[in-house]
Amino acid sequence: MPELPEVQNFAQALQINYVGQSFTEIVFHRENLRYPFEKEKLKKIFANGNVFLKCFREGKQLILETTGGFVQVSLGMTGSFKEANKNEVEKHQHVTLNFKNGQSLAFLDPRRFGFWKVRDSDEPKKIICDPLNQEDLEQLFVSTQINQKSCSVKDMLMDQNLIGGIGNIYALEALFLAGVSPLKNCDQISKIKWRKLSEQIPSLLNKAIEHGGSSISTYRSLNGEKGSFQKLHLVYGRENEKCLKKKCNGVILRVPQSGRSSWYCPLCQN
DNA sequence: ACATGAGCCTGTGGGC
DNA sequence: TGCCCACAGGCTCATG
Numbered sequence: 001m002p003e004l005p006e007v008q009n010f011a012q013a014l015q016i017n018y019v020g021q022s023f024t025e026i027v028f029h030r031e032n033l034r035y036p037f038e039k040e041k042l043k044k045i046f047a048n049g050n051v052f053l054k055c056f057r058e059g060k061q062l063i064l065e066t067t068g069g070f071v072q073v074s075l076g077m078t079g080s081f082k083e084a085n086k087n088e089v090e091k092h093q094h095v096t097l098n099f100k101n102g103q104s105l106a107f108l109d110p111r112r113f114g115f116w117k118v119r120d121s122d123e124p125k126k127i128i129c130d131p132l133n134q135e136d137l138e139q140l141f142v143s144t145q146i147n148q149k150s151c152s153v154k155d156m157l158m159d160q161n162l163i164g165g166i167g168n169i170y171a172l173e174a175l176f177l178a179g180v181s182p183l184k185n186c187d188q189i190s191k192i193k194w195r196k197l198s199e200q201i202p203s204l205l206n207k208a209i210e211h212g213g214s215s216i217s218t219y220r221s222l223n224g225e226k227g228s229f230q231k232l233h234l235v236y237g238r239e240n241e242k243c244l245k246k247k248c249n250g251v252i253l254r255v256p257q258s259g260r261s262s263w264y265c266p267l268c269q270n
Numbered sequence: 271a272c273a274t275g276a277g278c279c280t281g282t283g284g285g286c
Numbered sequence: 287t288g289c290c291c292a293c294a295g296g297c298t299c300a301t302g
Binding site: 034076077078092109110111112113150151155258259 | 272274276279280
């Protein structure tokens with residue numbers, strides 16, 4: 001559920017509210033999330049006196065930089081940050097970061113699909129296309145690596161090795177806006193449609209960021225607010241409802257695709 | 271080399 | 287009202 005807009009919102013919120021502060025300690029409330037915590041390494045990164053230098057997004061990952069090193073936080077499906085309540089540890093609160101100024105930041109993740117991974121600062125970053133950058137997308141989509149690919153356009157959009165940050169919801173919304181069927185193979189898509197996709201993706205994601213992200217059920221921003229973008233979904237989750245494109249009489253279909261659901265209008269997406 | 275599918279998890283909601 | 291089960295989907299690894 002956290003896709004690029006949700007992760008972006010957390011990165012901004014942490015940057016504004018916590019960067020510049022000194023840590024006192026990191027506290028673990030269990031031994032693992034998706035993987036066991038690298039406790040000793042993490043304790044060094046968030047050791048007493050270390051300073052929170054920076055927080056930014058890389059694809060769907062959050063990168064936390066302190067004077068002690070780098071940590072990659074993956075939110076998985078249900079990961080989130082919020083100001084911790086000093087008097088109690090919440091049910092799904094797995095990590096707490098304490099600060100010298102008395103602030104306290106909790107990491108929650110009910111389904112525990114997320115993970116914290118220590119990253120060496122000199123580790124080369126994977127080169128991925130930024131979906132907020134229209135020129136990046138245009139370049140990617142004209143490459144033979146993409147437009148001669150035999151997989152579906154939806155699977156391609158969600159491939160994190162190619163584009164960093166698009167998941168099921170925004171892939172389907174972008175395909176709807178561009179009038180492209182999610183089932184279509186990459187090698188069957190016209191130049192005009194590629195162009196439309198590269199235009200729609202950044203504008204869609206920026207709009208979602210402005211609205212605080214999508215919320216299927218449990219997404220909350222740092223201050224506990226639900227995002228409102230889910231109200232603006234045009235196809236996602238709208239099985240059997242009318243297509244919202246003007247002059248289109250189609251009805252939204254749901255089909256299984258690569259182990260998850262795809263929604264699309266069979267009339268205006270082709 | 272690539273593509274596909276299982277598995278990890280729990281909260282939610284529809285159906286009976 | 288309450289129980290059951292399908293489903294949600296990011297990411298990695300095993301298999302075809």
